[in-house]
Amino acid sequence: MWLYAARRVLFTIPIGLGVTIICFALIYLAPGDPVQSLLPPDATANDIAQLKHYYGLDKPIPVQYILWLGHALTGDLGISIQTNRPVTDEVWRALGNTVSIATISAVLAMIIALGLGIVAATNIGGWADRLATAIAVFGVSVPTFWLAVVLVIVFAVQLGVLPATGMGSKGSNTFSWFEWSEARYAVLPIVAMTLTPLGILMRTTRASLADILSQDFIQTLRAKGLSETAVIRHAIANALPQILAMFGLQLGYLIGGSILIETIFTWPGTGFLLNKAILTRDIPLLQGTILVLAMAFVGINLIVDLIQTLVDPRIKRI
Amino acid sequence: MTNAMPGTQSAVRPLVEVKDLTVDFVSRDATVRAVNGVSFDVMPGEVLCIIGESGSGKSVTLRSLMRLHPKARTVIAGHMRVGDYDILSLSEKEMNAVRGAAISMVFQEPMTALDPVYTIGEQIAETVMRHERCSRETADKRALELLQMVKVPSPERRLKAYPHELSGGLRQRAMMAVALSCRPTLLLADEPTTALDATVQIQVLIVLRRLQEDFGMGVIFVTHDLGVAAQIADKVAVMYAGRIVEYGTVRDVLLNPKHPYTLGLMASTVNGQKKGEDIDAIPGSPPDLRALPPGCSFAPRCRLADAACEADFPAPVIRAGGHMTRCFKANGEIRPMEAAGIA
Numbered sequence A: 001m002w003l004y005a006a007r008r009v010l011f012t013i014p015i016g017l018g019v020t021i022i023c024f025a026l027i028y029l030a031p032g033d034p035v036q037s038l039l040p041p042d043a044t045a046n047d048i049a050q051l052k053h054y055y056g057l058d059k060p061i062p063v064q065y066i067l068w069l070g071h072a073l074t075g076d077l078g079i080s081i082q083t084n085r086p087v088t089d090e091v092w093r094a095l096g097n098t099v100s101i102a103t104i105s106a107v108l109a110m111i112i113a114l115g116l117g118i119v120a121a122t123n124i125g126g127w128a129d130r131l132a133t134a135i136a137v138f139g140v141s142v143p144t145f146w147l148a149v150v151l152v153i154v155f156a157v158q159l160g161v162l163p164a165t166g167m168g169s170k171g172s173n174t175f176s177w178f179e180w181s182e183a184r185y186a187v188l189p190i191v192a193m194t195l196t197p198l199g200i201l202m203r204t205t206r207a208s209l210a211d212i213l214s215q216d217f218i219q220t221l222r223a224k225g226l227s228e229t230a231v232i233r234h235a236i237a238n239a240l241p242q243i244l245a246m247f248g249l250q251l252g253y254l255i256g257g258s259i260l261i262e263t264i265f266t267w268p269g270t271g272f273l274l275n276k277a278i279l280t281r282d283i284p285l286l287q288g289t290i291l292v293l294a295m296a297f298v299g300i301n302l303i304v305d306l307i308q309t310l311v312d313p314r315i316k317r318i
Numbered sequence B: 001m002t003n004a005m006p007g008t009q010s011a012v013r014p015l016v017e018v019k020d021l022t023v024d025f026v027s028r029d030a031t032v033r034a035v036n037g038v039s040f041d042v043m044p045g046e047v048l049c050i051i052g053e054s055g056s057g058k059s060v061t062l063r064s065l066m067r068l069h070p071k072a073r074t075v076i077a078g079h080m081r082v083g084d085y086d087i088l089s090l091s092e093k094e095m096n097a098v099r100g101a102a103i104s105m106v107f108q109e110p111m112t113a114l115d116p117v118y119t120i121g122e123q124i125a126e127t128v129m130r131h132e133r134c135s136r137e138t139a140d141k142r143a144l145e146l147l148q149m150v151k152v153p154s155p156e157r158r159l160k161a162y163p164h165e166l167s168g169g170l171r172q173r174a175m176m177a178v179a180l181s182c183r184p185t186l187l188l189a190d191e192p193t194t195a196l197d198a199t200v201q202i203q204v205l206i207v208l209r210r211l212q213e214d215f216g217m218g219v220i221f222v223t224h225d226l227g228v229a230a231q232i233a234d235k236v237a238v239m240y241a242g243r244i245v246e247y248g249t250v251r252d253v254l255l256n257p258k259h260p261y262t263l264g265l266m267a268s269t270v271n272g273q274k275k276g277e278d279i280d281a282i283p284g285s286p287p288d289l290r291a292l293p294p295g296c297s298f299a300p301r302c303r304l305a306d307a308a309c310e311a312d313f314p315a316p317v318i319r320a321g322g323h324m325t326r327c328f329k330a331n332g333e334i335r336p337m338e339a340a341g342i343a
């Protein structure tokens, strides 16, 4: 087990390196010259060369990569071209904002999906199953940006009970989860973020539970005189590896891919930052954000994989 | 072996009494009558073997005794008594208290009949705790004793093992430990040795037989294997298309079979057929349970069948010693070998 964990951690190193190469290559893959956009149109060739030298863009590409990687490993992702602040600070703060709502959404989605999935799987074909499945289909098929806009229109504009955008009444610095006047800013983004993973997790739960409940050993459990609750507990223990894998995937998507929701709600997370970096051609910021998000995704997968070996005794990993 | 003879008026009350058991599975497009008026008795400490081809209703009969069928789609009629329990009149809660305690069951596939993510020890202890409301420590101690009892080598280690870590034979013993954990008075065994290879099969049978004698349990044992039946049965019931067509002591049924179907089964065993292959001595295949012919359901495959056989299902005829058959041809003089088509 420990050996497996160590090996699994080692295996993420090449993946991580691959991610850094792609992030680095962004400077050259992205259309437009970042230096050009910083200078007035009538800048001389000398000005351009000077600026390139200042950002290290005149060195051979492999050298640039090694230098960049060295800095990145020590937590220095460069300076944002637009704000002149360290990229690490910007990304770190945004990541905190995203991880908090993404985790809450994923956990919320998981809890509701488990409930609905259990009800559906134990009543296959019944009305409760059909209702739960309808909720899941709605969650999976409704575009989140549309839902976000509808939520804003209904709860912020029409009813006026929740704020439409922003994070906290005086900006994200004074935001607090423990004061309703601040925390209410997170409600609509969380609801909008919860729906898709809720649908997907509910379908996974229903399908894997239904499959397990039709297996032979369930009859053995009934023949032992166990109550229906105890039988379902066994079924969930069997379905847990599959459900956990899907949960990890969804959490990863939420942390990495909430550009639309964060932009609509102007929630200052990584998605919002990414959008800003793209619009302003802030290449260091873009690089840094993508790097951190990709690493977070790799990290979540690693954790899920390790938890998997704990909950599923059938997996013999050496 | 016990002295209790089927049909003889003994002073001891049978442990199990089944009368006219009928089981229908209802679905939108058809009703399947899987068990069609089955009656039998099992005395305390007696082993009844049910034999018959695939689909003849053996497993359905066993599951009925524990009411393990899907409730919504099953209609059970008739009368079943086990000990003091009138099975069909128990509430679901009372039935659940009987399951795994007074009546327990061992299934055919030890591969799939145990929960793959719980240890053997947990699965045994769970049953003990469920029925005896004891502490985890007591239940764990019982689990260890039970594994020793079913002759699992190094039982301490096996308690912590998961099913996939055990061989088929050990898994089936673990399954038996689960079934025996609350000292049942009736053990239902649905082809418990079919999935095992021959030597392991014999070991498991020996353990089962010994425990059955020690506990004085009644056992209903379903098997395809007439050899196994001959070894462990006191009584044999032969099922065909949901009915018992021949029933009696192991001597009467296996040494002096009367029903052409039983003869066919015997002949196919004589020919050394493997399980799952077609039975040469009985041409054709079992009837469709959704649309049974009006007469004897075996008639279409029977070499002796005539117009009378196709008109009505034969009523039971009981000979001396309680040997029962349901066959018009078995009542007259038929020569066994001729009926089996071997002569």
Ligand SMILES: Nc1ncnc2c1ncn2[C@@H]1O[C@H](COP(=O)(O)OP(=O)(O)OP(=O)(O)O)[C@@H](O)[C@H]1O
Binding pocket: B025, B032, B034, B052, B053, B054, B055, B056, B057, B058, B059, B060, B061, B069, B070, B289
């Ligand atoms: N839950 C169910 N719903 C519908 N039909 C069923 C159900 N369980 C069993 N049957 C049908 O009842 C008939 C008898 O099945 P059963 O399992 O008792 O056969 P069996 O004698 O045990 O055969 P085998 O030797 O293959 O185990 C079969 O035709 C089967 O398809």
Ligand SMILES: [Mg+2]
Binding pocket: B058, B059, B060, B190
């Ligand atoms: Mg069967």
